[in-house]
Amino acid sequence: MHTPTSISLTVGAIKAMSPCVTDAARTLGCRDSAAASHLKLVSLVVIFISSIVGISSPIFLARYFQGKPVYDKAILVIKCFAAGVILSTSLVHVLPEAFAALSDCHVASRHPWKDFPFAGLVTLLGALLALFVDLTASSHVEHGQSKPTGDYLPVVTQEGTTGKKVENDLPNEELVKLKQKLVSQVLEIGIIFHSVVIGATMGMSQNQCTIRPLVAALAFHQVFEGMGLGGCIAQAEFKTGTVAYMCFMFSATTPMGIVLGMVVFAVTGYGDSSPNALIMEGLLGSMSSGILIYMAMVDLIALDFFHNKLMSSQMWLKKASFIALVLGSTSMSILALWA
Template identity: 45%
Template structure:
């Protein structure tokens, strides 16, 4: 197996990725506080958030709080279980990344992530940014949701491309060897732990297919987690701030399903990235804690936070649009296309059929969850 990154660079990349996720969480907290402040200023003038429908009878603060505490525990457990199953499945031969079962399960999880972007996050952004509580100009005159999602997808491609180019550059340094000036050494660690060095002439031919594939998996795992973190915190915040028990009950089950299979998709990417145990633990922690943390934050702000305030609608709507563009790009380009156009699935028509069936089942199941979440 190729050891693409040295231990120093490896730890640096993982910590940098986690620092980015931490910055996102802090940014969301600051934005939420801004929403609270704006809501307090405008609450006397806005009646958009008042619920006079029969659903308003479901509003029960104490009952909703019990359900939210149950949600924190259950979502945390299913998140940890979902993301850890692939990460620590290397000891199980049937779940090895090269096995057919792993490929099919990952296709199912990729379908879940794809449906999350199209069926959950994108419609939520449309709903927020076209709300009657926002001024007609400019929010009803321009499709901000699709525009921001498009820019987010392009930005994700840029991050993907620049990250690949950067890591290729820093890990393809020319060195003088027996093959002449400019030769490059690739370090290859075999299963038995023995290390061999292979010299290749030229600067542009330093990374082999396996090397590039490993690098690709690492970039995909880190970028995918950033998109999931944004989406998860927004979902948790909305749920934590709600006191509608009738809405929360089905939402708990839907989010458990969502987090479990989304975690399996992310866990598969983490496993294929061959990260160190420390980096794996950090990535698992951030994925698992974001939705429960968002719920806890929403509970703390439930007395002041209002989804119907203009600032909250704009901030959450734009964040959802960004997350949708990122998730849709990652699901289609870096997960589905990468696997289905790869040599393993291209070499077996039967495995392709099973993969597409699993993909459709995952996407269909997650699309069905849109009825409740």
């Protein structure tokens, strides 16, 4: 005979399990390996082209304005738009997906995942890792700046010509450029983590109902994310070969992730809803989110709005930059409706 307590516990257990059961029933009719593989092959080309368009647009725009009086102002506005895109990417896209992956019913029922908010912890570790890299690189640059070069210049005195040792410090502009290059490189690392996770998740999925809208959404996603990274690359003024390499790596990472996901599914049979895949997705997503949050808030927004002489001297430029920041955040946030 069932007691009221046992009945309530049974009902509670059924309710707790119902999301997994419902999801399985919903996706069963959409699973078609052949159709899913065809969509993935199409997505490789679409996402690669959209990524190239996104990341190269601000770079070509910066080259167009280079040498003109508005060059510095245009670069600043582009960079603020990029900061908004990157901040929205981390907070609206990456972080919620990481929390969702680690709180999935297949994962949250396991130890230790149900005992501790690992997504928040790994996000914190990602931000601290970005800070550590930033501090280490900045200290290295400043240490290199303070070293004397050991050069001798001829100095004419009353006794005749003699040699005098002088210290040639790097100009402040060069230090700024080194900092901008560091920011761009760390940003690309964080975005690559995110892109691999997105691509691998899509590659492991056999659900054509999920993949079909995701292809279009990811195309727009890569355009805006590419514009964010491209704006930072444009300001750093890398050499042409380095710019081409960084653009290619960004554009190829998501397609490579898709191929990786397809290979993983073919070899192991893990789908995008397997516990191990969800745990890996949650951890990598949290790490990249922490990196992107730090870089957007500290190295982009705070640096430009509070330590940029050009912006502090012209109020209209500060307003335009803030509007660009809001537009970048809004554009990327709206895409969360589809991707």
